[in-house]
Amino acid sequence: MKLSETYRQIKIEAERTVSSRRAQQLKKLALGQNFNDGWIAKAILLGLLSVIAFLYVKPILYMISTGLKSVEDLIDPVVGLIPRELHFSNYADALRGLHYWEAFANTLTIALFGSLLQVFSCALTGYALARLKFPGKNLFFFLILVTFLIPPQITIVPLYMVFNKLGWLNTPFVFLIPALLGQGMRGALFIIIFRQFFLSQPKSLEEAAKIDGASLFRLFFRIMLPLAGAACLVVFLFSFIWYWNMHFEASMFLSKDFTPLSLRLSALETELMGNKAINYSADVGKDPVSEGPKMAAAFLIILPPLIVYFIAQRWFTEGIERTGLVE
Structure with missing residues (x-):
């Protein structure tokens, strides 16, 4: 027992x-071993990220959906994001109303060359402020910070007068020349990014190059600039997106002839009203019939930057981490 x-x-x-x-x-x-390692924490985090992602993606989904809707689907309140039938003529109307390929070439000229010039000039200025010793360096850096803090609306009238006297209005020079001089779109911010990056690099690299007889310019172009590839990519992408989406500066300096997509979108209503292929109805709300071509035009404008970001997103994320922008 x-x-x-x-x-x-x-x-x-x-x-x-x-x-x-x-x-x-x-x-x-x-x-989990820690609270954030377990299934519950991962499920909560996944849910939060899904909600945030939906909030960001929903406007784009609405834009695509509205651009594919017919007049009947736009008027019918029952139709949600999914239209009854795909109406691709809105995109054809948007292409005609925007004069898309001409405006695309103008926008790409400003965004691409402005970004490249700005990467070069801001990298050179940032390196000088980080590594070189010259009289008034702190004063120059203070003035750069001032240009970053002053709203562009304050300096727009003096710039307009200067560009008018130089004969640069309605030409890409109003953006390319300031970019070459380091004062393009958000140029001061990019100078600060490069300055902080070069300050984080060891001085032993420069000392070894100087012992080998490298000149200052060779030291910058052969050693320091290749090391700053991550910072160059971050600055290029930020600059490209800001040049592509700019409207206020473009409306002041490029009011005719050389007009980018942002200005063509503002004038799309007038272009569409002159297009007899589009049937307008003034009796239904606030001109809902034109919403289809408008949303199609907006999606066509944001599509190139989206493609650029999807291609470069991995290197862009690495560049953000290496330049210290997340700190």
């Missing part, structure tokens, strides 16, 4: 131990 009772107690204790271990394993899987 005693042996059987002892065996029974041992069996009960073993079952309790096994169940306790299973409970601990399930608890570890659910909560």
Whole structure:
């Protein structure tokens, strides 16, 4: 009897131990070693990220959906994001109304060459402020910070007068020349990014190059600038997007002839009203019939920057980390 009772107690204790271990394993899987390692935390995080992603993607989905809707689907409140039939004529109207390929070439000229010039000039200026010693360096850096803090609306009238006297209005020179001089779109911010990057590099690289007889310009172009590839990519992408989307500066300096896509979008309504292929109805709301071509035009404008970002997103993320913008 005693042996059987002892065996029974041992069996009960073993079952309790096994169940306790299973409970601990399930608890570890659910909560993790740390709280953020478990299934529960991952599920909550995934849910939050899904909601945030939907909030960002929803306007683009609405834009695409509206651009594919017919007049009947636009008027019918029952139709949601999915139209009854795909209406691709809105994109054809948007291409005609925007004069898309001409405006695309103008926008690409400003965004691409402006970004490249700005990368070169801001990298050179940032390196000088980080590594070189010259009189008034702190004053120059202070003035760069001032240009970053002053709103562009304050300096737009003096710039307009200067560009008018130089004969640069309605030409890409109003953006390319300032970019070459390091004061293009958000130029001060890019100078600060390069300055901080070059300050983080070891001085032993420059000392070794100087011992080998490298000149200052060779030191910059052969050693320091290749090391700043991540910073160059970040500055290029930021600059490209800002040049592509700019409207206020373009409306002041490029009011006719050389007009980018942002200005053509503002004038799309007039272009569409002159297009007899589009049937307008003034009796239904606030001109809902034109919403299809407008949304199609907006999607055609944001599509090139989206493609550029999807191609370069991995290197862009690495560049953000290496330049310290996330700190």
